Amino acid sequence: QVQLVESGGGLVQAGDSLRLSCAASGGTFSDYAMGWFRQAPGEEREFVAAIIWSGGSTYYADSVKGRFTISRDNAKNTVYLQMNSLNPEDTAAYYCAARSVFVSGRYYEGFQYWGQGTQVTVSS
Secondary structure, three states, X not given: OOEEEEEOOEEEEXXXXXXXXXXXXXXXXXXXXXXXXXXXXXXXXXXXXXXXXXXXXXXXXXXXXXXXXXXXXXXXXXXXXXEOOOOHHHOEEEEEEEEEOOOOOOOOOOOOEEOOOXXXXXXX
């Protein structure tokens, strides 16, 4: 069982940057692809970014491409989401998720473990 704990959310102004972190425990971190998802009030949860076990490939939603960067440090069991040029439409609860390398499917599917979320609020 993998436990995930996000941190780094907060209230920022449009144009600012934030870096989210997600610390994993309870498993072998490099056995998991990692992802970030977000959910705004009244909306469905949506995919934001994903990174494979080695960090060699990354994937992004079109809405964040060029502004957000996902990365991981397997020695620290941590995945990051660097968010630049934030705008009010990025306001949401952000969730970290893990998917075993043995699970197949599209890069935004099949995530098995989820964190509790961290709130990001961008004011205009």
